[in-house]
Amino acid sequence: xxxxxxxxxxxxxxxxxxxxxxxxxxxxxxxxxxxxxxxxxxxxxxxxxxxxxxxxxxxxxxxxxxxxxxxxxxxxxxxxxxxxxxxxxxxxxxxxxxxxxxxxxxxxxxxxxxxxxxxxxxxxxxxxxxxxxxxxxxxxxxxxxxxxxxxxxxxxxxxxxxxxxxxxxxxxxxxxxxxxxxxxxxxxxxxxxxxxxxxxxxxxxxxxxxxxxxxxxxxxxxxxxxxxxxxxxxxxxxxxxxxxxxxxxxxxxxxxxxx
Ligand code: ADP
Numbered sequence: 416x417x418x419x420x421x422x423x424x425x426x427x428x429x430x431x432x433x434x435x436x437x438x439x440x441x442x443x444x445x446x447x448x449x450x451x452x453x454x455x456x457x458x459x460x461x462x463x464x465x466x467x468x469x470x471x472x473x474x475x476x477x478x479x480x481x482x483x484x485x486x487x488x489x490x491x492x493x494x495x496x497x498x499x500x501x502x503x504x505x506x507x508x509x510x511x512x513x514x515x516x517x518x519x520x521x522x523x524x525x526x527x528x529x530x531x532x533x534x535x536x537x538x539x540x541x542x543x544x545x546x547x548x549x550x551x552x553x554x555x556x557x558x559x560x561x562x563x564x565x566x567x568x569x570x571x572x573x574x575x576x577x578x579x580x581x582x583x584x585x586x587x588x589x590x591x592x593x594x595x596x597x598x599x600x601x602x603x604x605x606x607x608x609x610x611x612x613x614x615x616x617x618x619x620x621x622x623x624x625x626x627x628x629x630x631x632x633x634x635x636x637x638x639x640x641x642x643x644x645x646x647x648x649x650x651x652x653x654x655x656x657x658x659x660x661x662x663x664x665x666x667x668x669x670x671x672x673x674x
Contacts, residue, residue: 514589574605
């Protein structure tokens, strides 16, 4: 199971991290990470706090530049240390295709739910207002929040805000959605409604990469689980196999915290 660093059989690699190293000053946080995400795959990254999960996700979201190695999207290099102008141009082209959902939702507080969702499709994708509104309304329906379209974020629960954030990311029609601990800021009773939306997306074939401490979600929904520790991928593979029979001592020790 450890040797498998490519996506599930038959899936096209969409977003790839190749030998990615990331340093913050003297602190080496990623020590040469290879990860290829296939189209339609939903991958969960799990592991102890400080193991580099969020940093890897942010490198793949093009929010952090790797110190060494590179990120590829659709076979094009889109990030590397000291990127050439052609790499920068490729990054600009693919950035709207990579959606991101943050732990703290990051909705614009001065805009209504609808305005939050239509802003980027109009500004970045160049959609007309009516078209953007039609897409936003369909997405609000999908996440169960049609009635909240004219509310401001402060009037919504955390779970509702996160569902709006997911709708906002989807409105850009991304090829892949990256989630950074999407339920960690939520009370347990609100996590469920967010995980339910994410589960539906995964079942519909959305390509997803999720940093999470939700072991139930990773086990039941992910097509692949990646276990990180100390800046490397220690083990990865099929969720049922991983959770039932982790092959490394480090993964076994980590999983005892969730029993
Ligand atoms: P995880 O998501 O597994 O908890 P992170 O990727 O958030 O791990 O962090 C890994 C390490 O990188 C930590 O030691 C953290 O302090 C450090 N780190 C993350 N982001 C930064 C940053 N912007 N500047 C300096 N250090 C950082």
